[in-house]
Amino acid sequence: MVTLRDVANRAGVSVRTVSNVVNGWPHVRPALRQHVQTVIDELGYRPNLAARYLRGGRTGMIALVIPEIDAPYFAELARCFGKELSVKGLTLAIEQTDGLIERERALVDSGSGPTMFDGIIFSPISTTAADFARRRADVPVVLIGEQLGAECDHVQIDNIAASQVATQHLIELGRQRIALIGHQPGAGINTSDLRVEGYKAALRAASLPIDPQLLTPTPLFTRDGGVSAAEALLSLPEPPDAIFCLSDLLALGAMSAIIRRGLTVPEDIAIVGFDDIEEGRFARPSLTSVSPDKKAIAAQTVRLLLSRIDGEKHSPTTVDIDFELVIRESSQMRPELR
């Protein structure tokens, strides 16, 4: 490994001067700078990050803690984070929890592993506010997607409003029995609870009944979950004429189950999803979905995190990100109402 000292010796200057050249310190004679630079290139010197970080107390690594990187929503989000961080010279590390409480705790608590990250972007599944409060304040954390009620910076979309808009859209299509797939009743209040709230609010606003039978819980936001939930709904004596799915994967699974049963989307059952993953745009029918502004999520989260890393002491901030209901083929007017 080539070090500053090697370069200094070769160039006949002090180590500090080489460091000054590397870091662009202004007060170096152009001729000397040129000379040092030549030696640097010649020897192929590259700064040792560990040493730099040891000195400076930063690693330049940001962890993205998510359930699974291969869930398309998280993959798309990770892409945005990767781009956002790389322009700032930071590196994105991925930590997958599978939604397991122990893994989440270990990573966010940071009580387990060595210090490594300058900051953590955390998308919790099982962690509750209580778990979170117990954590050793250490590394700055920004939460995404989930309101724990914890004292922590937080980037989210307005889940209640988004669900309300989605449900209302189905109502405006003339649908009367609107089911919901993806409720995950749990200990604390989680994202799905908020989305269910928006759904119910929309139904109430339209004076539609809230039928508990139409509220199908699913453990995970997967295609399989969507399939089973849809099958359950289709076996009801009075099946729904629309389904609001709390994720696009659920929606795609549900849609495939419905079509395999010989029904059509949107004629028999209209579908709205959530997340606006690319797959939904190419599905047949293409999927109407609540589209959170993922680039903005990444940008705002990074902004917030960096401000914390820089030591800003503002009180816990919540940032609301825009969303949009993107209407595609899977939700259409009922044929008889056209």
Place this chain on the structure above:
Amino acid sequence: MVTLRDVANRAGVSVRTVSNVVNGWPHVRPALRQHVQTVIDELGYRPNLAARYLRGGRTGMIALVIPEIDAPYFAELARCFGKELSVKGLTLAIEQTDGLIERERALVDSGSGPTMFDGIIFSPISTTAADFARRRADVPVVLIGEQLGAECDHVQIDNIAASQVATQHLIELGRQRIALIGHQPGAGINTSDLRVEGYKAALRAASLPIDPQLLTPTPLFTRDGGVSAAEALLSLPEPPDAIFCLSDLLALGAMSAIIRRGLTVPEDIAIVGFDDIEEGRFARPSLTSVSPDKKAIAAQTVRLLLSRIDGEKHSPTTVDIDFELVIRESSQMRPELR
């Protein structure tokens, strides 16, 4: 930040002893070890990775260099790598290149940026053997998916054989005009060249003509690319009756374009993809695909990389990973031949 010294002071022992406890050095009296451990827990000491690395020369960070994390194949692969590495106490960093040669070079050449990673897992798009040979040997690299002809450890599947099997499957279905989507003719020999070779070999073996019109190049392995390529094929005076797509995304795009044109899959046109991403299993029709053993890819790549990191000097090794043709609905016997 709590350091070894803080713990040592509090526990009334030397810094070295605390380090010994942390690292499980055997010659520490059980009582003392217990005591030190208590203080460690009390103060919440956690080793500083930068310092450790500076001392020991390892970061415990492995970079996965891929075009885009939100391409499902890479997302699924990244998941496997994440799991594989985390059980070994290593951290997965994602670096996205978008397939851009400068980004690829910067990351693998490591000539540009500072040292950071113990090893690099590299999935090249644009980098050629020449680029690669020019790189400053520094950090161990294992290539996946691409044969550069470079002197480097390499984990791959037998692309020629896999494509041959896929194409042969279409031939056995009675298809006569089998198109290929996804050729990326470039400077050196790349993955797509190998797959095209397998495709041609299968056609030759069946004495079918090789029609250059049916060989549709696409710049990227995206759904959009599949759509445009399929549209081009459908406008031919004599369109194909089967398409072998070099990725599942291409296949899904192609399939959606075909169906939107009012044709049916597999009756009019049979489709086979490559990668076996989860989305293909849920598509309608579900997608026949060449399925590389992703878990094995991750396991073997990590094994190879770790052996290099441990300083093993074996000559460049190529590991072949099993694949399997998973037959689903998108490829079926021609109706008249059933």
Place this chain on the structure above:
DNA sequence: TGCCCAGTTGACAACGTTGCACAAGACGTG
């Protein structure tokens, strides 16, 4: 000529950790 200032460069220490060498004590053996 002497002095000051701005512009440059260098010496040193410190970041937190672990490898190395060795010291202090306990213990066994001749």
Place this chain on the structure above:
DNA sequence: CACGTCTTGTGCAACGTTGTCAACTGGGCA
């Protein structure tokens, strides 16, 4: 009792970098 050996714990140095501060240079000015 002397000696060697094993166990247990310590002190020192070094990894490569940068912040601090002192020191040197040359030019302008009194």
